[in-house]
Amino acid sequence: MADIVTELSAPALASPSTIRSAEAGYADWRAWRLSSVAAPTGNLALIETRWLPEGDETTAEQALAGHPETVTATELSRRNLDTGAPERGIRLWDAASPAIRAFETIDAFPFDPSWIVEATFTPVSDERTIPFEHIRDNGLTRDLVVPGDITFSREGVDYTLSAFDDDGTLLLVFGDPTNGDDGPGGTYASGRFLFVTREGDRAVLDFNRAFVPPCGFSDQYNCPLPPRNNRFPVPVTAGEQRVVLRDGAAH
Known part of the structure; x- marks a missing residue:
């Protein structure tokens, strides 16, 4: 796969209406996340x-x-x-x-509208698969269907990402330098997930809704890990960070 940074042209930050809509629903999303992970089959x-x-x-x-x-x-x-x-x-x-x-809770960065990005989705003609390592597979890979490329621009740099098909929804598995950092700006060590909203060739990536993957809550999950082209060279300071337990420990 190509590196995350490319020379492609892509839309910049999200429109004001997209940002307003995302901010209006953020508190409800946070509440839903906290309740859903602790549900009887969470x-x-x-x-x-x-x-x-x-x-x-x-x-x-x-x-x-x-x-x-x-x-x-x-x-x-x-x-x-x-x-x-x-x-x-x-x-x-x-x-x-x-x-x-x-x-106890899931730590998260404060809501940041600058991390809501409008992107271009370019479909591929066939069912393309890309190998993803998984956390419990000892370095082996599983091929997942990646139906197109997601391209966007942030701070003058263009990116190309691969999100796989998760029961009809695009799921982005990404990493960045905050992963595994024990400081206040750190996030879950193995990377984070983000569902991508898509309508035709337009996609919205609201990194405020990036979330700790299931393997951050139970070692009985086998989560995919970020491929090289989904590893950001800059910190993604938005979304969930780590799971916090009642004794104050975080993981």
Whole structure:
């Protein structure tokens, strides 16, 4: 993939109407995030992801045996990295998990309208895939569908980013120099996620809504990591930073 900085021409900062709309909905989005991660099947509730060996027909209901009533189970699937064959998995969620009980808040930067960017989305003709490393795959990659290029300009520099198709929505996985910084301006070490709003060839990236990925709440998630072209050379001082626990610890 190309580096993040390119010579492409792209729109600049968002229009005043886009900024007003984003600011008006920001407080509600923050409240929703704080409640959703602590929900009975929210990010903090995931206590186990179990991948079943070939031939194991264990159901979600059977997986609940021996667990308290606060635990629920769901099924999921993926492709085996070695064979390409489909794998079945089961996830267990505990509405009274230790992580939920310990959760305090998610630190975030103050709302900054300068980090709302209008971009151009250029689709590709075929279903292009790009390899993404994942946090639990020991350096191996999984190919994700990236249906086009997102180009935009900030402070005179043009960028090209790759967002993959997440059930019909563009999800940007990005990194920047704040990742892993222990100071007040630091963010989650492995990078952050951002859903991109798209209408035709126009896209809006509101980095105020960048969020800590699920793996920042439970080690039972296998999150994609930012590819090289999605790693910003400058700090992205907008959006969520880190998960904060009641004992004051952050991660």
